[in-house]
Structures are given as structure tokens and as C-alpha cells.
Amino acid sequence: MPMIIGKISENEKKVKFNVEIHCTNCGKKVPGGCQAGEKYYQTQAFKIELENFKREYLCGICRDKKRREKQ
Numbered sequence: 001m002p003m004i005i006g007k008i009s010e011n012e013k014k015v016k017f018n019v020e021i022h023c024t025n026c027g028k029k030v031p032g033g034c035q036a037g038e039k040y041y042q043t044q045a046f047k048i049e050l051e052n053f054k055r056e057y058l059c060g061i062c063r064d065k066k067r068r069e070k071q
């Protein structure tokens with residue numbers, strides 16, 4: 001399942017793109033197939049959201065670990 005950046009409305013065309021994402025915890029490179037709505041893609045807001053997404057990204061393993069630590 002590609003990750004979705006921003007919101008895509010139901011009938012909106014989707015743009016698929018690849019982005020290099022690294023887990024912010026372990027540094028593992030994650031193959032990032034992403035999707036965004038056609039109108040949203042390449043807007044300034046989109047770029048900011050993508051940067052935030054990359055800055056906060058955790059791979060599945062680190063996300064699980066974090067979740068377990070909270071319990």
C-alpha cells in the first residue's frame with residue numbers, strides 16, 4: 001500500500017511518486033511509494049507536509065517497539 005501524503009478526495013486523480021525515506025530511529029532506508037492528489041502534488045503545502053512526514057517517519061519495527069514501550 002502506498003503511503004498517502006495529504007488528503008485525496010474520492011474522485012481526484014492520484015499522482016504516484018517515489019521518495020527516499022529513512023527511519024528516524026534506526027536509519028533504515030524504506031522504499032517509499034507514495035501517492036498524493038493531483039492538485040495537491042507540488043504545492044508548497046505538499047512540500048512542507050512531505051518534509052514533516054520524512055522528519056517523523058518510523059519504520060514498522062521501530063513503530064511497533066515504540067507502541068510496546070508505551071504500554
Ligand SMILES: [Zn+2]
Nearest residue numbers: 023026059062
Ligand atoms: Zn526503524
